[in-house]
Amino acid sequence: xxxxxxxxxxxxxxxxSRRSFLLVSFxxxxxxxxxxxxxxxxxxxxxxxxxxxxxxxxxIELEIEGYVDQAGLIRVIPxxxxxxxxxxxxxxxxxxxxLETGEIAAFYIxxxxxxxxxxxxxxxxxxxxxxxxxQDWVMRRTLLVNLLDGDAMLADKLWNPMDLxxxxxxxxxxxxxxxxxxxSTPGPACESNALVQYIPFIMAVLFYMFIxxxxxxxxxxxxxxxxxxxxxxxxxxxHPRQMLTGKLxxxxxxxxxxxxxxxxxxxxxxxxxxxxxxxxxxxxIPPSLLVWGIVFFVLGYAVYASLMAGAxxxxxxxxxxxxxxxxxxxxxxxxxxxxxxxSGEAPHGALPTALSLFPLTAPIVMIMRLTIGGVPLWQIxxxxxxxxxxxxxxxxxxxxxxxxxxxxxxxxFSARRYTRALLFGRM
Amino acid sequence: xxPIEVSHxxxxxxxxxxxxxxxxxxxxxxxxxxxxxNGAGKTTTIRLILDIFKPERGTVSILGGxxxxxxxxxxxxxPEDRGLYQDIALERCLMYLATLKGLSKVEAxxxxxxxxxRFDLSAHRKKKVKELSKGMQQKAQIINTVLHHPELIIIDxxxxxxDPINTQLVKDLMQELRNQxxxxxxxxxxxHQVEELCDRIxxxxxxxxxxxxxxxxxxxxxxxxxxxxxxxxxxxxxxxVETISYxxxxxxLMLMKDTSPQDVLNTLVAENVILEKFEIAxxxxxxxxxxxxxxxxx
Numbered sequence: 001x002x003x004x005x006x007x008x009x010x011x012x013x014x015x016x017s018r019r020s021f022l023l024v025s026f027x028x029x030x031x032x033x034x035x036x037x038x039x040x041x042x043x044x045x046x047x048x049x050x051x052x053x054x055x056x057x058x059x060i061e062l063e064i065e066g067y068v069d070q071a072g073l074i075r076v077i078p079x080x081x082x083x084x085x086x087x088x089x090x091x092x093x094x095x096x097x098x099l100e101t102g103e104i105a106a107f108y109i110x111x112x113x114x115x116x117x118x119x120x121x122x123x124x125x126x127x128x129x130x131x132x133x134x135q136d137w138v139m140r141r142t143l144l145v146n147l148l149d150g151d152a153m154l155a156d157k158l159w160n161p162m163d164l165x166x167x168x169x170x171x172x173x174x175x176x177x178x179x180x181x182x183x184s185t186p187g188p189a190c191e192s193n194a195l196v197q198y199i200p201f202i203m204a205v206l207f208y209m210f211i212x213x214x215x216x217x218x219x220x221x222x223x224x225x226x227x228x229x230x231x232x233x234x235x236x237x238x239h240p241r242q243m244l245t246g247k248l249x250x251x252x253x254x255x256x257x258x259x260x261x262x263x264x265x266x267x268x269x270x271x272x273x274x275x276x277x278x279x280x281x282x283x284x285i286p287p288s289l290l291v292w293g294i295v296f297f298v299l300g301y302a303v304y305a306s307l308m309a310g311a312x313x314x315x316x317x318x319x320x321x322x323x324x325x326x327x328x329x330x331x332x333x334x335x336x337x338x339x340x341x342x343s344g345e346a347p348h349g350a351l352p353t354a355l356s357l358f359p360l361t362a363p364i365v366m367i368m369r370l371t372i373g374g375v376p377l378w379q380i381x382x383x384x385x386x387x388x389x390x391x392x393x394x395x396x397x398x399x400x401x402x403x404x405x406x407x408x409x410x411x412x413f414s415a416r417r418y419t420r421a422l423l424f425g426r427m
Numbered sequence: 428x429x430p431i432e433v434s435h436x437x438x439x440x441x442x443x444x445x446x447x448x449x450x451x452x453x454x455x456x457x458x459x460x461x462x463x464x465n466g467a468g469k470t471t472t473i474r475l476i477l478d479i480f481k482p483e484r485g486t487v488s489i490l491g492g493x494x495x496x497x498x499x500x501x502x503x504x505x506p507e508d509r510g511l512y513q514d515i516a517l518e519r520c521l522m523y524l525a526t527l528k529g530l531s532k533v534e535a536x537x538x539x540x541x542x543x544x545r546f547d548l549s550a551h552r553k554k555k556v557k558e559l560s561k562g563m564q565q566k567a568q569i570i571n572t573v574l575h576h577p578e579l580i581i582i583d584x585x586x587x588x589x590d591p592i593n594t595q596l597v598k599d600l601m602q603e604l605r606n607q608x609x610x611x612x613x614x615x616x617x618x619h620q621v622e623e624l625c626d627r628i629x630x631x632x633x634x635x636x637x638x639x640x641x642x643x644x645x646x647x648x649x650x651x652x653x654x655x656x657x658x659x660x661x662x663x664x665x666x667x668v669e670t671i672s673y674x675x676x677x678x679x680l681m682l683m684k685d686t687s688p689q690d691v692l693n694t695l696v697a698e699n700v701i702l703e704k705f706e707i708a709x710x711x712x713x714x715x716x717x718x719x720x721x722x723x724x725x
Contacts (some may be wrong), residue, residue, distance in 0.1 A: 006526050228511070228513055230509075230510060232504075232510060233510050234527070235507070236479070236499050236502060237524065237527035238497060
């Protein structure tokens with residue numbers, strides 16, 4: 001046990017002390033946070049946080065904007081919008097000047113014939129796909145209240161004409177649960193809920209990234225030890241299973257840390273996103289999804305990282321590492337592609353269901369199906385059971401491969417040789 | 428019970444028979460030479476002893492039986508080439524490998540301090556292994572082999588890349604360990620080191636042991652009936668001498684079967700020849716090696 005811990009500790013510290021690893025794992029997320037932080041500071045000059053909802057459950061950032069009311073419609077500003085956040089201007093020229101000086105972030109022009117056409121102009125200087133697309137709901141709300149002679153209650157009814165309660169007898173998709181967020185009052189949150197439908201895709205990408213990162217570390221580690229003959233020394237110091245377990249856990253933790261860093265960066269960006277990307281700032285992951293996600297992540301990592309270690313054991317040199325990596329990762333890649341294709345259309349069709357049970361594709365496809373929702377518990381448990389069995393089998397088989405007969409053979413890598421070594425323990 | 432007993436081991440890789448039939452035993456507290464030309468099967472034999480490979484036939488007994496996990500900590504092994512992490516600091520590399528051999532961190536650190544000092548590597552402890560010279564890496568490998576004080580050491584080409592001073596350092600260490608009761612198997616091509624260090628040897632050629640036993644006995648066995656003589660003036664003609672050859676001022680006299688070295692000495696004394704050197708010609712290990720391997724004189 002202590003030797004396993006020695007291996008684990010050594011692999012963890014060695015990996016974490018590599019400059020390139022630190023840069024990719026923590027430098028890039030930090031840079032992303034920094035960029036968003038700078039952008040949010042720049043934007044905060046013309047914005048402030050206010051409470052716009054009547055039931056005071058929602059707090060959003062609101063920029064100071066102006067308007068030129070050529071139709072003469074606006075007499076009152078709705079009480080949800082502070083009057084100092086929607087400033088009147090005599091004409092376009094004054095409004096432009098205020099925009100240039102940074103006094104306001106944008107302005108609206110209500111043309112004289114607005115009542116006939118229903119059109120107004122929104123002048124916003126930073127209208128790009130990656131930046132805020134404004135808060136035109138402020139003017140919509142203002143016009144609505146004014147068209148109704150300031151009757152705020154009637155305006156509320158028109159804004160949200162019915163309080164729909166849906167009872168869905170079928171299992172509810174996860175993103176529908178997010179949609180349960182209260183949209184009866186104006187604000188950007190309801191619009192940004194569209195983002196949550198991409199969660200299956202995001203989860204699939206994250207899992208693919210995490211598993212490939214950890215297992216790539218392992219294949220490089222084993223093949224380099226084999227190449228510089230340290231493996232021969234290690235085999236006379238520690239049992240193969242201890243060595244493999246130590247490496248699996250050590251490098252697993254090492255790959256988990258950048259994973260956490262990227263997720264943390266994503267969370268911070270989401271927090272900043274309310275003002276920058278118009279992303280949902282209150283996005284939460286259901287605990288059940290989180291728990292199953294961790295289970296599938298750990299098992300998926302154990303299976304793939306062990307398979308990678310086995311491939312590393314067979315590699316005669318580092319040059320063949322790409323080929324070996326590709327051979328091992330094919331099932332995961334297939335799962336990833338199926339997850340991408342099925343996430344929007346038929347997440348519970350025959351193929352996604354079968355692949356979500358198959359241990360080599362389950363870590364990606366099952367997570368995709370879980371994020372969409374409606375997966376029967378027996379399928380989840382069956383997938384977990386099959387993955388556990390596979391993990392145990394693969395770890396044992398690969399530990400058997402950590403014999404010099406295999407390690408020192410020097411024969412070129414091939415999928416056939418690998419499968420034979422894995423299944424039958426011989427070359 | 429000998430620390431190592433190898434009995435008729437056989438090992439093939441595909442169509443190539445690396446070890447055809449090798450048997451020998453290594454006694455406790457001796458330095459044992461494992462000799463042979465390139466490709467003779469020495470490294471495979473070592474790996475069979477260490478249970479890295481399994482023999483197809485024959486048996487290996489190490490430290491009183493089959494290899495076990497517990498026995499691994501009692502063995503020190505230095506492969507011929509590399510065997511250290513290249514990309515990490517020397518001290519960290521040696522500390523890690525020592526703890527895997529069961530040493531506590533404190534003990535490993537204490538011993539490492541002594542060895543780094545002894546091998547003049549203290550100043551280089553923070554350098555990456557790949558930044559060290561070949562000689563330094565060789566010394567680092569030797570430290571790694573002995574740091575956990577194993578009772579059995581198997582060491583492949585210990586003197587590679589070492590200058591005369593460091594060679595002497597390693598030889599002194601090996602003799603010191605032998606005196607402390609450590610058993611050492613040394614595989615090398617440097618025959619003069621074998622002559623200096625080894626008590627017994629086995630010579631492997633084409634996967635078979637062709638010469639095995641006490642080194643002095645083997646040398647006497649291959650000495651033939653010859654003497655080495657150096658005299659002041661001219662060597663007189665001597666009866667019973669078959670051939671005469673000259674090597675660096677010394678004359679080698681091959682004697683006839685019925686002539687003994689004592690007969691020659693008596694004749695020289697009787698002739699009032701002033702002797703500078705008179706000794707029975709015993710072949711070097713190198714000469715025996717060539718005779719056995721190239722000329723098939725077994």
